[in-house]
Amino acid sequence: SQQGEEDPQALSIQEGENATMNCSYKTSINNLQWYRQNSGRGLVHLILIRSNEREKHSGRLRVTLDTSKKSSSLLITASRAADTASYFCATDKVTGGGNKLTFGTGTQLKVEL
């Protein structure tokens, strides 16, 4: 398994529903970030949660972090068709990693009208 694995791999929901994606990782981290990618090109940073934080909100996004379980979740509330994208978690390791992020393989979210 890779550091930073998301599940599910794919998620299809109706507009207005909530979408929840999970991420698990293996080593201790400084922080965990979530990114969105449209059409297989550049990534857009969504939210960063530090290892001493448990929950963070940004607009319709809610991220939780459980360092004891080495897991994080991203919740998108009241989803819109424009939220259709791939979502990646990325971890920044405690030692030796600098600010080098390790990405998971992502969750492909499809929001249907």
Place this chain on the structure above:
Amino acid sequence: GAGVSQSPSNKVTEKGKDVELRCDPISGHTALYWYRQSLGQGLEFLIYFQGNSAPDKSGLPSDRFSAERTGGSVSTLTIQRTQQEDSAVYLCASSRAVGKAYEQYFGPGTRLTVT
């Protein structure tokens, strides 16, 4: 201000040829990163630069891959004697600092196809 830019956006090359991919980071960002993303996969770290320090090359897959960053700004990723398995999207990112919890800003990527 301008974001991270990359060129070319698409590159098709024949197996065995060398290619150069360019990245212009956001002005003032001291850290620059290169990643590779194969079809349907996550991002694979290749190399990062921070200020004048020696780059972290731990992710480069072979000695055919090299990168440089001139004047602490523009970076070039060079792949020599390209192979078909090098086909991927190559993404560049920059951030304000290393060692702190700063987000990375990504460019649109270069899609490399080796025929």
